[in-house]
Amino acid sequence: MYYLGIDGGGTKTKYLLVDKNLKKVAEREGSTIHIHQVGVEGIKSQLTENIAEICEEANIEIKDIAYAFAGVPGYGESLDDMEKIDKAIKEVMQVPYSIDNDAVNGWAAGTACRPGVNIVAGTGSIAYGRNAEGKLARCGGFGPGIGDDGSAYWISLKTINEYTKQKDGRKEKTVLVDILEKEYGITYKYEIVDIVFNRLNFNRTDLAKFSTICFLAAEAGCPACKEIFREAARAIFEHIKAISSELNFTEEFIVSYTGGVFKAGKYVLEPLKEMINESGLNCYLQEPQLDPWNGAVLLAYTLAGNVVPDNFKEILI
Numbered sequence: 001m002y003y004l005g006i007d008g009g010g011t012k013t014k015y016l017l018v019d020k021n022l023k024k025v026a027e028r029e030g031s032t033i034h035i036h037q038v039g040v041e042g043i044k045s046q047l048t049e050n051i052a053e054i055c056e057e058a059n060i061e062i063k064d065i066a067y068a069f070a071g072v073p074g075y076g077e078s079l080d081d082m083e084k085i086d087k088a089i090k091e092v093m094q095v096p097y098s099i100d101n102d103a104v105n106g107w108a109a110g111t112a113c114r115p116g117v118n119i120v121a122g123t124g125s126i127a128y129g130r131n132a133e134g135k136l137a138r139c140g141g142f143g144p145g146i147g148d149d150g151s152a153y154w155i156s157l158k159t160i161n162e163y164t165k166q167k168d169g170r171k172e173k174t175v176l177v178d179i180l181e182k183e184y185g186i187t188y189k190y191e192i193v194d195i196v197f198n199r200l201n202f203n204r205t206d207l208a209k210f211s212t213i214c215f216l217a218a219e220a221g222c223p224a225c226k227e228i229f230r231e232a233a234r235a236i237f238e239h240i241k242a243i244s245s246e247l248n249f250t251e252e253f254i255v256s257y258t259g260g261v262f263k264a265g266k267y268v269l270e271p272l273k274e275m276i277n278e279s280g281l282n283c284y285l286q287e288p289q290l291d292p293w294n295g296a297v298l299l300a301y302t303l304a305g306n307v308v309p310d311n312f313k314e315i316l317i
Contacts, residue, residue: 001019001020001064001065001066001304002017002018002019002020002025002058002060002064002065002066003017003018003019003020003065003066003067003068003297003300003301003304003306004016004017004051004054004065004067004068004069004095004297004300005017005018005068005069005105005293005294005295005296005297005298005299005300006033006047006068006069006070006071006293006296007071007102007105007292007293007295007296008032008033008034008070008071008072008073008102009032009034009073009102010032010034010037010073011031011032012029012030012031012032013029013030013031013032013033013046013050014027014028014029014292014293014296015027015028015029015030015050015051015054015293016293016294016296016297017054017055017058017065017297018297018301018316020306021315022297022301022308022309022312022315022316023315024316025058025060026054026055026057026058027054027293028050028053028054028057030046030049030050031046032046032073033046033047033070033072033073034072034073034074035072035074035081035084035085036074036081040084040085040087040088043072043085043088043089044088044089044091044092047070047089047092047093048092051068051092051093062094062095063094063095065095066095066096066304067095067096067097067098067300067301067303067304068093068095068096068097068098068300069097069098069099069100069296069297069299069300069303070089070097070098070099070100070296071099071100071101071102071103071104071105071292071295071296071299072085072089072099072100072101072102073101073102074101075099075100075101075102076100076101076138077101077141085099086099096304097300098299098300098303101128101138101141102292103118103120103126103127103128103138103141104128104136104295104299105292105293105295105296105299106118106120106128106256106258106288106292106295107128107129107130107256107295108295108296108298108299109256109258109288109289109290109291109292109293109294109295109296109298110254110256110257110258110286110288110289110290110295111254111256111286111289112289112290112298112308112312112313113295113298113299113302113308114254115130115131115132115249115251115253115254116129116130116253116254116255116256116283117129117239117240117243117244117253117254117255117256117283118255118256118257118258118288119236119239119240119255119256119257119258119259120257120258120259121150121151121152121232121236121257121258121259121260121261121262121268122151122152122208122258122259122260122261123148123151123152123153123204123205123208123260124141124143124144124147124148124151124153124204125140125141125147125148125149125150125151125154125235125236125239125259125261126138126139126140126141126239127139127140127141127236127239127240127242127243128243129243129244129247129253130247131247131248131249131250131253132249132250132251135247136247137242137243137246137247138243139239139242139243139246140239144204149235149238149239150232150233150234150235150236150239150261151208151232151259151261152208152209152211152259152260152261153204153207153208153211154232154235155210155211155214155228155229155232155261156207156208156209156210156211156213156214157207157210158214158228158231159176159180159210159211159213159214159217159225159228160192160196160207160210162176162224162225162228163176163177163180163192164192166224167189167192168189171224174217174221174222174223174224174225175217175220175221175222176213176214176217176222176224176225179213179216179217179220180192180210180213180217183213183216208260211260211261211264214228214229214264215229215263215264215267218264218267226267229264229267229268229271230267230271232261232268233268233269233271233272233275234271234275236257236261236268236272237272237275237276237279240255240276240281240283241279241281244281244283249282249283251282252282252283252284253282253283254283254284254286255276255283255284255285255286256285256286256287256288256289257285257287257288258288258292269285272285273285289312289313290312290313290316290317294316294317297316298312
C-alpha cells in the first residue's frame with residue numbers, strides 16, 4: 001500500500017508518495033490550492049490532476065493509496081471556507097484522507113509526529129502543537145495588520161519605522177540608514193514613502209524583504225535592529241508559551257522552527273533560547289527534522305495506523 005502527503009502553500013503544492021516502508025516512490029509539484037487564489041474549482045482540478053499524475057509516475061492506481069493527508073493553506077480560518085474546501089476535496093478524493101491547515105505539516109515535519117510545537121516565522125507567523133494525548137492547539141496566523149507577530153513582514157515594518165525615525169532625527173542615526181538607502185537607491189528624504197506605497201503598493205511579500213535589511217544592519221552593529229530581532233524572538237516565544245499552556249505538556253517537548261526569520265540566526269535564536277530557559281518551560285529547540293511535504297506524508301502514514309520508525313529521516317531524505 002501507498003501513502004500520499006499533500007503540502008499546500010501560497011504559491012505551490014508539493015505531492016509526495018511513499019510505500020509501506022516510507023520509501024519515496026514519486027513526488028511532484030503543482031500550483032497552490034489556496035481557496036482565495038484558485039477558488040473551489042481550482043482546488044478540485046489541481047488535486048485531480050496532480051494525484052492522477054503522481055500515480056501514473058509511480059505506475060499504480062489511485063485505489064492503491066491507503067491514506068492521504070492534505071495540509072491546505074487557510075483551512076480553519078473561516079467556517080464558510082472550511083465548508084467549501086471540505087466539500088471540494090470530498091468530491092475528488094477517491095481514497096481515505098484527512099485535511100487540516102498546512103501548519104500541521106510543519107509540526108509533523110519538525111517533530112516527526114512527536115509531542116511538541118512548531119513555529120513558522122516567514123512572511124507571516126503561526127504556531128501549531130500536539131501533546132502525547134493527541135490534543136492539538138494553534139496560535140497566531142491571524143495575518144497582516146492584526147497578527148503575524150514576529151514574522152518577516154512584522155520585522156520589516158518595524159525596520160522601516162526605525163529608518164524613518166533615524167532619517168529625520170527622532171533617533172540617533174546608525175548604519176541602518178546607509179544600508180537601506182543603498183539597497184533601494186534612495187536619493188531624497190521622503191523617497192521611502194514612494195517606495196512603500198507606490199512602487200511596492202504595500203505588498204506584504206515585497207515589504208517582508210526589508211527584514212533582510214534589518215539583518216544586514218544588525219550584522220553591521222546597529223543596536224536598534226538587534227533589538228527588533230529580540231522583539232521578534234519575544235513574539236515567537238509568546239506563541240510557544242501559549243501553546244504550552246493550552247496543551248499542558250507533562251514531559252519535555254520539542255520546539256521546532258521554520259521560516260526565513262530564523263535565517264537571522266543568533267539574533268533570533270539566542271534570545272529565544274534565553275527566554276525559554278528563563279521561563280522554565282520544559283522544552284528544547286530543534287531544527288526541523290524534515291521538509292513540510294515529508295511531514296504531510298508522515299501524517300498520512302500515522303493516521304493509517306502506522307508507527308514512524310526511528311530511522312525515518314534516513315529513509316525519507
